[in-house]
Amino acid sequence: MNNETQFIPRATPAPYRQWGEDLEPVSVQQMVNACNLPIAERGALMPDAHLGYGLPIGGVLATRNAVIPYAVGVDIACRMKLSVYDIPVKRLLRDEGRGRFTEAIQAETKFGVGSFFREKREHEVLDRDWSVSPITRDSKDKAWKQLGTSGSGNHFVEFGEIQIADTSLGVEPGTYVALMSHSGSRGTGANVAAHYSKLARAAHPELPKDLAHLSWLDLDSEAGQQYWAAMELMGEYAAANHACIHKYIAANLGLEPILDVENHHNFAWKEEHDGQELVVHRKGATPAGTGVLGVIPGSMASPAYVVRGKGNADSLNSASHGAGRVMSRKKASSKLNWKDANQLLKVRGVTLLSAGLDEVPFVYKDIDEVMGAQSDLVESVARFFPRLVKMAPAGERPED
Template identity: 35%
Template sequence: MPIQTVMTKGKVPVKIYTDEVESAAFQQLYNLSQLPFIHSHIAVMPDVHCGKGATVGSVIPTAGAIIPAAVGVDIGCGMNALRLSIKAHDLPDNLRSLRLFIEAAIPVGFAMHKQDRARQSTVTALAVGLHSILGKHRKLNTMQKKPYQTWVRQLGTLGGGNHFIELCLDENDDVWVLLHSGSRGIGNVMGEYFIALAKKDMGQHLINLPDKDLAYFSEGAAHYDDYLEAVGWAQDYALANRREMMYLICEALRKKLPKFGITKEAINCHHNYVVREEHFGKSVWITRKGAIRAGEGELGIIPGSMGAKSYIVRGKGNPQSFCSCSHGAGRVMSRSAAKKRFDSDDVDAQTRGIECRKDSGVVDEIPAAYKDIDQVMAHQSDLVEIVHTLRQVLCIKG
């Protein structure tokens, strides 16, 4: 579908690929559109919902400034997908033991590996950049216990919230591994630190903003380059985390499944990040807050909830969306609201046929807390085409 709604009250238009937007998200989008450095317009994906400062599902082009809270604190959060060379009939009839085996190999929630598990080449490559950042901002060292050990041992771990590992089947009964994770504890402290620093640097000018969480670093300002260095490092860390985790998952699966290979369809994409791109004749910073790049011919991943389909897509390079599409289904209710409305019996009913936790600890991730993924996909038919439709048979939540 084409753009469904256009907001014109701000300094730039806001072009929205759905007609269902909660009032709080509309206010956030209006606040964003008031900023003086937005280039051309703001694009909003059909999974849009309220976030902190910036709206989840928004694509924000900025010239001469960058907003740390728009990137958020899970810097580089994104998806990784691999198609294996085995079929559905190669999986065991009962997947519970396989789920428990993967959970034993991959720490979830706040947990990390008890010893260094990441490949040394990965650790060495990341350590150089981190040393530079910590040398300039020593407070970051105090925001985590045992910071060096923590970031090394969290490589190849899932995290909590909506992060997940899944085994899925496509329309040909091929087996896929999907995972969703980001930059873990180190990305979180970097995000929080630079969001606070942006507010401090703006000083009295902060009162001129429609929302203090939209504090920004202007090009040439004291910490502008430092933030770009840190956010770039955290994005690299997130990519490496997903690679290491996928490696460990495949190593675990090889012990339980028939011999398999990995196809060329391997995708590793961010959906909370900032990158330099050219749009409408100008080189700008593109912040995708809950959106993935969907350049012409580029493969991406759009997951549903833990009880719905997911999609491998190919971008159409739509310029009005800044070559972007949604990053998932998008929430329709908060975690606290979901916990009040549903219980573990509801989770069991809504995830029937899927091997996953069905206890009270995952009620906030119940499928009913999310938008209908089919409707979200229908609203972005101008942005992507579907390459594979995946249905999960096993899901691990953080």
């Protein structure tokens, strides 16, 4: 076997640091594997980490002049958005009010694999150059049809009450109604990920089978430049999805937001670390540079946190993207039941419009423990409590 077909790892693994205890060994091993890549410079493992493809969910990896499609993720630019409205919380909590908010969510969102709007939403993202890659060029109409939709898996749209304690957010501290959404770049993003991951694997036949999902594209290559441009476009498209969801629901209810917070958590950025420009992949990790705001959700029955980054260099300015799963979808479907889940939802004051058993609260870690494990990465400036939750119906193939 010659050097062109033999994997040669780094002489010494790239350093990485872990947050949180009792992380599953397979996710830790995935981080170790990534740090052995010859392009790897540094890594970090967040407290919500769990098994992924190639890089674990909750994994952060900095590389030199190379991007790993599967270290960005299948759902490119999956992100959070939260909008705050200055209306009395009792409007949401009383029965007749909750019915009105339910009608708005049902009318202005779409869930499920392949879901789309018959009357297409409009957004300036459609005026961007979609010919940056053959995949985005050929998928523009599909992307337009799916604009403003949420797909399946762990994606959601929910109303709740938010408690703001920080005075620097530009609104008076207090309790407000808020809308929170979680989704990404839908079918077009998945097509981009699949196409360029295939090209990356073809470019690196030397990688053993257990490392194949860590195949990379050099940014100097045509494929690398196409992927990067497509990824950036998918970032704008995912942001547009959220913008449409929030715009149309707010218009349905006659509301105007007084505060918006949003962030990607499946993306790659060119950043300076250790005195050099690196490509920082955050797969299921939230940007947490000094002063940067982000949203970290828990589950349908536990709080989400609006956070401000502390700029911890050891984490490559990153934090968790959520609570993190402790149970696979298959296990959840066989071990859990709706009786227990509905009882917990009732106690927590949550009305669930639709979801699968594989997304009930028991499949996630305790978000407060996760937040406690990363107190050196972010500070909490507000907490959001779900009250009205919509996810994809049971039986949908997960797209997260």
